[in-house]
């Protein structure tokens with residue numbers, strides 16, 4: 001016999017459904033996931049009536065939690081790719097169009113990025129195809145930007161950097177002073193050239209001043225006077241969640 005059962009109650013006329021899961025727990029627990037699905041866990045020994053009245057006594061809290069989850073879901077960038085989705089590339093906004101095809105390719109035309117795939121229903125495949133496309137673009141752009149900045153800053157006595165590109169969650173770039181490797185976030189390809197320059201200069205400056213302490217920003221400012229505005233732009237704009 002399944003240890004799951006579905007129950008519901010009404011809160012101010014609104015039906016609320018939850019799944020009751022019987023398991024070895026001491027108390028009655030209510031869990032609401034990111035899709036607003038409610039799971040209640042309780043031991044086999046707890047009478048259904050007790051569980052029901054406990055859950056209903058928490059109705060207001062449940063409704064409040066679900067409302068805040070929904071609010072959060074509306075504001076966070078969705079990380080899916082689908083026709084109509086807004087995408088960024090080199091500071092410009094595009095609309096994605098996904099087409100079923102017997103070839104796999106991505107075409108940028110006007111304001112549209114068309115993704116041709118042999119399996120349009122497989123979003124993971126489409127995402128992977130798009131990530132490969134972004135990497136290709138990044139390889140066309142990042143080396144030249146980093147090198148230009150290096151040539152400008154060479155006189156500061158910095159080593160020639162080795163470029164690596166990685167998809168990173170929290171940082172635009174990193175600098176390893178031991179190996180001379182500068183890693184640029186693949187996501188940077190969505191921002192404009194000035195933003196990419198700003199990050200390249202920032203990481204190159206770390207060869208001279210390792211932290212963000214004394215002197216760091218005065219050096220950076222020499223090469224990118226408007227780094228602050230650029231940083232602000234890139235931290236708020238150009239996020240498409242892909």
Ligand SMILES: [Zn+2]
Nearest residue numbers: 202206211212
């Ligand atoms: Zn830094």
